[in-house]
Amino acid sequence: MxxxxxxxxxxxxxxxxxxxxxxxxxxxxxxxxxxxxxxxxxxxxxxxxxxxxxxxxxxxxxxxxxxxxxxxxxxxxxxxxxxxxxxxxxxxxxxxxxxxxxxxxxxxxxxxxxxxxxxxxxxxxxxxxxxxxxxxxxxxxxxxxxxxxxxxxxxxxxxxxxxxxxxxxxxxxxxxxxxxxxxxxxxxxxxxxxxxxxxxxxxxxxxxxxxxxxxxxxxxxxxxxxxxxxxxxxxxxxxxxxxxxxxxxxxxxxxxxxxxxxxxxxxxxxxxxxGDDKGLVLPATVAPTQVVIIPIIVGKRGEEIMAAVEKLESELKAAGLRVKTDARDMRPGAKYYHWELHGVPLRVELGPRDLDNSQLVCANRLGIKTTIPRENAAESVKRLLDEAHDQILDKAEEHLSSHLKTVTTVEACNEMLEENIVVVHWCGEKACADKLEELTNSSLLGTGVRSKYVVDDDGPCIICGKAGKTALVGRSY
Amino acid sequence: MxxxxxxxxxxxxxxxxxxxxxxxxxxxxxxxxxxxxxxxxxxxxxxxxxxxxxxxxxxxxxxxxxxxxxxxxxxxxxxxxxxxxxxxxxxxxxxxxxxxxxxxxxxxxxxxxxxxxxxxxxxxxxxxxxxxxxxxxxxxxxxxxxxxxxxxxxxxxxxxxxxxxxxxxxxxxxxxxxxxxxxxxxxxxxxxxxxxxxxxxxxxxxxxxxxxxxxxxxxxxxxxxxxxxxxxxxxxxxxxxxxxxxxxxxxxxxxxxxxxxxxxxxxxxxxxxxGDDKGLVLPATVAPTQVVIIPIIVGKRGEEIMAAVEKLESELKAAGLRVKTDARDMRPGAKYYHWELHGVPLRVELGPRDLDNSQLVCANRLGIKTTIPRENAAESVKRLLDEAHDQILDKAEEHLSSHLKTVTTVEACNEMLEENIVVVHWCGEKACADKLEELTNSSLLGTGVRSKYVVDDDGPCIICGKAGKTALVGRSY
The missing domain is CATH 3.30.930.10 (Bira Bifunctional Protein; Domain 2)
Structure with missing residues (x-):
């Protein structure tokens, strides 16, 4: 710990x-x-x-x-x-x-x-x-x-x-x-x-x-x-x-x-x-803490800021959000590091300037910063969490789609398997699957594939060339 | 099932x-x-x-x-x-x-x-x-x-x-x-x-x-x-x-x-x-269903009653209550039997007369009936559930207090143990506890008793007569 x-x-x-x-x-x-x-x-x-x-x-x-x-x-x-x-x-x-x-x-x-x-x-x-x-x-x-x-x-x-x-x-x-x-x-x-x-x-x-x-x-x-x-x-x-x-x-x-x-x-x-090089990136749906509030204490307005932070925390909690305030006596940067490591979807900063301008500076876990008005903060925070969820899903979808490679030869299959899931056609015979698995050190994952990135169609078996169907090949954990 | x-x-x-x-x-x-x-x-x-x-x-x-x-x-x-x-x-x-x-x-x-x-x-x-x-x-x-x-x-x-x-x-x-x-x-x-x-x-x-x-x-x-x-x-x-x-x-x-x-x-x-002879009696704090609504369908007003029941159910649910409607096609008596067996704290009946009088007839699991106005039903229902909780706690406290018997002789201890927990004085020596346990086929439960029904004080040991302290004796599951 x-x-x-x-x-x-x-x-x-x-x-x-x-x-x-x-x-x-x-x-x-x-x-x-x-x-x-x-x-x-x-x-x-x-x-x-x-x-x-x-x-x-x-x-x-x-x-x-x-x-x-x-x-x-x-x-x-x-x-x-x-x-x-x-x-x-x-x-x-x-x-x-x-x-x-x-x-x-x-x-x-x-x-x-x-x-x-x-x-x-x-x-x-x-x-x-x-x-x-x-x-x-x-x-x-x-x-x-x-x-x-x-x-x-x-x-x-x-x-x-x-x-x-x-x-x-x-x-x-x-x-x-x-x-x-x-x-x-x-x-x-x-x-x-x-x-x-x-x-x-x-x-x-x-x-x-x-x-x-x-x-x-x-x-x-x-x-x-x-x-x-x-x-x-x-x-x-x-x-x-x-x-x-x-x-x-x-x-x-x-x-x-x-x-x-x-x-x-x-x-x-x-x-x-x-996850990324800073640590966890948690979806707000299951993050133990969805929002962390960081008071930015500079100058003499500490008490005023802490009162504003407390008010904000209870407002967000009343809206059903899982919120924590990090009021520890340490550099903001060290706090950012801690909460980023733990994947908290949204960080809200509140300092003297935000107080004066009736605003909050928010940074989501993907690093996107937004300034929101202090009024109706809970509503804005929920919107930012929804947007953050869409962003991490988009990023993950992009990763998945870019790691699906369609091939027609065993050589290409072998090469692509280094970093991807591979889409082939397969005749349905175990002998062909065995041969493919052996030649590529992989597993035939399945057929009847359902994914918006894979077309489930007909084609010649990658091993025997007879009529086949779409099949997924991969290396598994 | x-x-x-x-x-x-x-x-x-x-x-x-x-x-x-x-x-x-x-x-x-x-x-x-x-x-x-x-x-x-x-x-x-x-x-x-x-x-x-x-x-x-x-x-x-x-x-x-x-x-x-x-x-x-x-x-x-x-x-x-x-x-x-x-x-x-x-x-x-x-x-x-x-x-x-x-x-x-x-x-x-x-x-x-x-x-x-x-x-x-x-x-x-x-x-x-x-x-x-x-x-x-x-x-x-x-x-x-x-x-x-x-x-x-x-x-x-x-x-x-x-x-x-x-x-x-x-x-x-x-x-x-x-x-x-x-x-x-x-x-x-x-x-x-x-x-x-x-x-x-x-x-x-x-x-x-x-x-x-x-x-x-x-x-x-x-x-x-x-x-x-x-x-x-x-x-x-x-x-x-x-x-x-x-x-x-x-x-x-x-x-x-x-x-x-x-x-x-x-x-x-x-x-x-x-529990009682009808089955479970559950405290509302943990009852899977806190309130069961029984539509009383007589005559031709079935649709009207069911609409009122649905409205009531959603009102109670919106107030955070765990509610079920039992609209099965069977005698109300058979339904009462079922929900009493399962310990539901409160039954709410809604029939033609209740509709006409803008009221609901409620019966709690201890059999106490109350008629409440239809208006602000959720509030009244919560009050009835709180009262029902007090009633079952009172009943249980009464049972406990009436099953605590203070005795000074082994004979009385033996007799009382048939149906009670027994309060004695004990010197603290294991030999005396062993003897008491053997003579009464019971266990010395403990000392330093905390209960509003037991006075923790001094007195002569029930076995050896030397100075002792309050101790509980009982037969345990």
Missing amino acids: AEETGALPSRSDFSAWYNEVIRRADIMDVRYPVKGLYVWYPFGFALRNHTYTLLRSLLNRDHEETLFPLLIPETEFMKEAEHIKGFEDEVYWVTHGGLSPLDVKLALRPTSETAIYPMYALWVRSHADLPLKLYQVVNTFRYETKHTRPLIRLREITSFMESHTVHTDWDDANKQVEYELGLASEFYRELGVPIIISRRPDWDKFPGADFTMAIDAVMPDGRTLQIGTVHHLGDHFSTTYNITYEDVNGEQKLASQTCFGISERCIAAIIAVH | AEETGALPSRSDFSAWYNEVIRRADIMDVRYPVKGLYVWYPFGFALRNHTYTLLRSLLNRDHEETLFPLLIPETEFMKEAEHIKGFEDEVYWVTHGGLSPLDVKLALRPTSETAIYPMYALWVRSHADLPLKLYQVVNTFRYETKHTRPLIRLREITSFMESHTVHTDWDDANKQVEYELGLASEFYRELGVPIIISRRPDWDKFPGADFTMAIDAVMPDGRTLQIGTVHHLGDHFSTTYNITYEDVNGEQKLASQTCFGISERCIAAIIAVH
Whole structure:
């Protein structure tokens, strides 16, 4: 929590920059004595809370929040063969309670299908119980053997939102998939984070799903970060866990299901997408402090200025803004440095000249300065925050669009992948994808791409030349 | 989630009543396939969220929220000898990650001292860093071998608020103990739950504490439920984990610490203390629905009434109230039953006569009916909710005061313990407490009792007759 000065590593070395910002901007402490487990600093946790409050408010339109146990008995966990196969290397097992071995081993949930669906089997009786749409925000666990990284690859995912819905049939579940994708799009728009949606190839879908739609963001170095998934589960799990209902004609039918997850990678995306060489750049929608007021004390008018600052603070707070005044006895420049590092969207300065001219000097986090009249300050400040949000979204969109490159040869693909996501055509055969991935050290992210910067069309497969469709290729975190 | 009718078990059989209310009022499902782990229904979880939002708002006055990992390495966990001895029978151990045994076993936190304090040792450097006051709301785990019960004795405590503070010296930490007790008292006053505070005897204090202050509520059957604890940790843990700071004179000093916990037993207290033979009785401060509007449709004025109901609902919502309209096509009586079972503090009826007379008929959950003018309805409704809160608090206070019995003989103690908490005098010797506990099948809860119904004074020990002090004796959940 001690403040450090000196320049941050350049964004061009993204990993170094990210690790340093996470630390200096009080997001997480990486010194916890277990690999892959991190401690949230209060500032980071406040950012986390505002972000999940936003996500909850979107979900609460048609879902209800609930909470299921962390521990899943091995007997339930092992029921869905495909699912367990997908997770068996990653599950933490509790084997002892006190000094005694347990009769049945307990898994720490890596995700909660096998905890929730046995209960859904009890809860779903009739078509009148459907659709059922619940979600929870929980800690989940993966025994990651790869390189771990705060918010991105953790052994304890501290903030996993998982939604689990049940429907009368496949089509209704499919509508829900679209609904959840819309919800995720709205969420990320509020965070100013542009996304690309695509359908993961079959070998990369969620274990036990009919198909997986994934949401990717692009990092400063052109690598992708998967920041959300929506899975159409069909009736795989409802078959295994016997989730059936009586339809209008009195017949027993198998239900169809979806699940949808967003983890604290959404915070990683906020940090990585918007940040700059001065530190965090937070969207006002989730910034723990939206406005910082800096009194500029020169000469003898200190008291007068502090009274004006207090009045301004309470006015802005009354308008629902999250405001702090930094009245510490230090140079304004050092204060600017501190609040810029922490990404505060708007700084408001109030000094003698502003007092005399009934004005306020505002600087947003992108460095754009505006002088506003003191009268109706709350209204002007809100407008400036909205404008700042548009500016960071524009900047992020520009970054994304300039890092999408369409290629037709493996050579060009390889070259472009150094700093970009690459758009190719692909015939749909796994053999061709395998070959492309091997030749370019990348992943075929998906098809059916939804992005205003990518045309989803037909073309010859980049490997075999047969008829193909648009596909995304990238290197992923 | 299916509604059931028929009378609840009588409150005189508290256990039966409690289990049935938990189920029928959609608080928790006990059918999860692991003993001692339960599933929150959405309604119960909404109650949980409002309750913890209240608790957080009180804590946020001078604490900051944070989040530490669930998993604690055995090496850290084992450092504080007294502490581990207190928990060794209750800790769940993770021994495997995927298919491989772990090098260092990981404990699921039963409480977080051993996770947090190694980090505090890194964070606390100077007197300027103190006091440090953080809290988290997390799931914790105890391998309970006793009879488990939803919200009261669980293997996964899903909602444990734990505060951990660090101070320059013992006295400052002691002030914090008093502050936390005041905070807990305010919290329970907002829940309408009367409490008794006492200092636990030395053999019953938190493992590693200088002393433990406990907060008890009294259940309908006169048994006690511990619903909060504040521990003065002195420098036990700061010695073990090396939490030191440089004082104003540049000398290294050991810090002094406190911790403070409130679990989901606070929800159990709400349910148990206020409930009646019709079901839950919720305080408006945390009720997921504070007001339910029931349209009374008779004759041909259905549309007119529904329009008036909609207008009323939006008016009440605009005033910040949590309101639902129950427009289902069923008898009003069945609706009353449903909302009474779920503890909604106020029911507002709106029928043709009310429309004609510009009035609303209100019934609070204790059955008290009031007719209010339609004009300024929100204001009247808020007043009725405040009155209802006073009424449930009064009722609960009366229950508590009438279940506190002062005795001077072991025989009387035994008799009174059947339905009460008992006030005795005790000399302070463990031998006398052991004897009393054995003869009465009870626990000596504590001394230094703080309650307006108990006089803390001197008197002869109930066992040995020597000079003693007031002590509480009870049977506990």
